[in-house]
Amino acid sequence: MTERARKQPDNPRSDTDAATRMHRGAWFFSLLILAMVGAMLAWNAHVRDREFATYQQRLMESSVNGTAAELGVFIGELRRSVHLFVDTERAQLDRLAADPADEQTLEKLNAAVRKHFPEAFAFTLADNEGNPLLDDFDGLVGEICINDMQTFATHREHSKVYIHPNPTAYHFDIMVDREHNGGSAGIFFVSFTTDILSRTLKHGEVPGHKLLLLKQDVPGLIEVTSDGVRIKLQREFKLSAREIARIGYTAPISGTSWDLVDLPDPDLYTSMRDNILRESVLIVLAFLTINGAMLWMLHRSQAKRRTLEHLYHHDPVTGLPNSHLFLERFAHMTHPGP
Numbered sequence: 001m002t003e004r005a006r007k008q009p010d011n012p013r014s015d016t017d018a019a020t021r022m023h024r025g026a027w028f029f030s031l032l033i034l035a036m037v038g039a040m041l042a043w044n045a046h047v048r049d050r051e052f053a054t055y056q057q058r059l060m061e062s063s064v065n066g067t068a069a070e071l072g073v074f075i076g077e078l079r080r081s082v083h084l085f086v087d088t089e090r091a092q093l094d095r096l097a098a099d100p101a102d103e104q105t106l107e108k109l110n111a112a113v114r115k116h117f118p119e120a121f122a123f124t125l126a127d128n129e130g131n132p133l134l135d136d137f138d139g140l141v142g143e144i145c146i147n148d149m150q151t152f153a154t155h156r157e158h159s160k161v162y163i164h165p166n167p168t169a170y171h172f173d174i175m176v177d178r179e180h181n182g183g184s185a186g187i188f189f190v191s192f193t194t195d196i197l198s199r200t201l202k203h204g205e206v207p208g209h210k211l212l213l214l215k216q217d218v219p220g221l222i223e224v225t226s227d228g229v230r231i232k233l234q235r236e237f238k239l240s241a242r243e244i245a246r247i248g249y250t251a252p253i254s255g256t257s258w259d260l261v262d263l264p265d266p267d268l269y270t271s272m273r274d275n276i277l278r279e280s281v282l283i284v285l286a287f288l289t290i291n292g293a294m295l296w297m298l299h300r301s302q303a304k305r306r307t308l309e310h311l312y313h314h315d316p317v318t319g320l321p322n323s324h325l326f327l328e329r330f331a332h333m334t335h336p337g338p
Helices: 002-006 012-088 090-098 103-116 143-155 195-204 241-246 268-313 323-334
Strands: 120-126 171-180 183-193 209-215 222-225 249-252 258-264
Touching: 012 090, 012 103, 012 171, 012 183, 012 195, 012 209, 012 249, 012 258, 012 268, 090 103, 090 120, 090 171, 090 183, 103 120, 120 143, 120 171, 143 171, 143 183, 183 195, 195 209, 195 222, 241 258
Parallel strands: none
Antiparallel strands: 120 183, 171 183, 209 222, 209 258, 249 258
16 A cells, blocks of 8 residues: 555645745746836836937927028028119119109119019118108008117117018018218118018928027017917917926027027927827736736646646545545655655
């Protein structure tokens, strides 16, 4: 009997204990891997967020600096073009200044202005004190324009360009001296619509960002955006305190009273973080799915082992212990060693 017991297979109880320990080890290993995956995903999210913020900052600097330089060059070239126009059309300008009621000369000059400056809104002549010489029946030359001419007449230097509100069209002025015999014979200026400014801003914008021209001496006051001047915007004319805090980059524009700013979309960074979080959650869910499937297979294997063990030690009909269980227990009692 003893010899037969010795020939019996290893104690199934020890096999069960080993399987239980393996099951617990599998759970511990799964939790450890999950923690490692979570840590790596958190680090990856942090790095990607920093890289995205750095990339967007460089994008804003490039967009603002490039567009500000382009607008500064444009204003400078516009001044030179008006100077050149005055030199070219000096005879007609002198004739009209001597006789502002000369309709024929006025029409010729008006056609010349339209030809040279397609974006022109209006033009006028003024004396050396900045007083307009032409009658403004249409109200195109407003009080702000006249004040600028008088300031120009006093200081004899180019005023910084800014937007002049007007019921007909918002515009900005470029004024120069009408030089004659080495001196000034008066002032000539051309008013331009803001369409060219809006197109330049639109061209310089990058996805997720908005370029705006703000007036330097009025914090937050919008002058022009890629959608047009402030009167066309379906919003307040001034940036809110929250929007001012959100400005990503600013650069002044030479020869103007404007600052060009980049205003990122309010959800630009949150959208990126949401995408990173969404990807991380999907990765964790995929890991949990695979890991859960493996643990479920391990559980099924243990359940099958327990079923076979029960069938080996019990009668399949009565469910009572059989001789195998008796012999194993007897062997264990007579040989209690390890």
